[in-house]
Amino acid sequence: MGSLNSFTSGRVASDGYLKPTKRNLPDLVVTEPTLHRAASILMKIATQFRDLNHRISVACGESGYTRKVIGDEEGRLKRSSFDVNPWGPALPTLVFIDEIAIGLTIYEQTVDKEMVYLDGKYVPVHEARKLKPGLWDGIRKNRYMVTTGQAPSKRLCLRAYSPYYLVEWTQTWTEHSASLVKQIEDIVQSLIARSQSLAVELAEANRAAAVERARWEAERVIAKATAERLAILKQREAALKELLNTIDSWSAGRRAEAFFDDIIARSTDMEAEARRAILARVEDAKDLLQSPDSLEALMAWISPPAAPPE
Template structure:
């Protein structure tokens, strides 16, 4: 490790982190001593790259900065029910400890929980539904793992985005902006089917009901007791429509890849709870992986086309700017040259004037001639002389200005 690290001019600890990030096995402590003493220390084979594993590292790259290949789905297969048998007592690592953090979160509009921590499983529910929602998420994750699909928080090998959703059981035709906003995690919860990531969100749905304002809160009209009705003032006996949590859950799968728009939802109804649909959901997620992979490939191809178009636009813009700079330099150089020539021409005419004056002073008396020569000296100092060759050498041509 130290020799290879020295070759790449990085520290051995950094190289160890790179191997861990790339899931590359490295010799454990004491490996070389065992070999020297004839003791076995088997070398593990290089495993297949898993979801989120870095596959390329070059000197100067930050760990996780290398680009990843297009995700690929495994070969289509039918999942047998016996494969998805799970232990009800086991907890998936993504769900472990989530209940306590959610339960301590603050309660916002409609009773939804908003925990202070953001690196949590993607569950958006009210407190009465928290326990059942986490149990449902745990069962789904374990069944996905039993089917050979890895569930985890989105890794940092590429950009994974959580798709927004509408918590309404029957979303309105015109989307409404919700305030306060529901809780959202810092990293989406994803399942990898092969190397294809599919985002998962479990949330409690809401419905719009007629309600009245009683004792500081809105109460659905259907749940107002007769005693509360008698207490209502005739002047304040008015109703409005409000959203209320239904207690029914929805599992939403989505594409976390930018530009690849895909989603599918499974809603809970009284006659068909989601717990009994988990096997079908696992199969449908498995079948959806090729669709998501194709959308990602198309999105990346469109991104490459847009990138080339943008680069071509930049190249054309730079060419136009270069031509404009050349034209401006040419015009400025010409203007400066004409200015120098005009200045030289003016000084030559003035010098001809001075010579004519000097020749004319020869006919003057001595006193007048002295006065004229003194004035002539002052005039020459005031105007100065122009060296044509020096002025040309100091002049900047069009190429000198670029």
């Protein structure tokens, strides 16, 4: 109850819902006229659970729990189409029934109402008649087009949900036939009973998740081994190609040396001047070719990794 000042000291959305700047607050999505009643209901629910040795944690900071965004469950809160950023607490309000947590949200339901655009905002027709009754006399009323919009109804809804990522579940109590205060005992007993089946569902979901994680891990190990094997094969292929190129270069060098040796041997029968000229050409050709040394070529070659197992 001490947190209500944080709700009323903040902003108000275009549709009348409170948008406090503080985020660590009870999960109440309401207008100011219903704020105190909503907080009172949450306090009475907490008292009932406390008497049964269970607890409610407001703005629960424990890990492993998430707040469920209000969706399309029965009695849902239909926000204005212009309100793209509806308020919600940063942390969930949870009731812990033994070891099982259940999320709680109290929100004000909206209803379809005839609206008219007046002084820069949409106002329910019955309020517009009170504000400017003269506008509804004579032909001037035709200037104000009546449309259907969503407006707060002052009826509260309690939404209970699974705060666990692996289990999807939501149940909503509305005030269509009775106030939430009169339904508290039924709500508490229903949630206690639901916690037992929720525990079973959560255990099964955790087992399924463990199996899925094991399958994923096995696939990841296989994929990693396959990638490593392909990388080794690629390295060995590149090393083989480099070695063959080195051998080809060495073979070409050996053929060139044999070619020069043959010329030198045949030049012995030539006249001295002609022999000097041919030997000079041989030296120039050798400098140009620079035949590789086989030992140096092999030492410069990068050895590949060992062949992977089949």
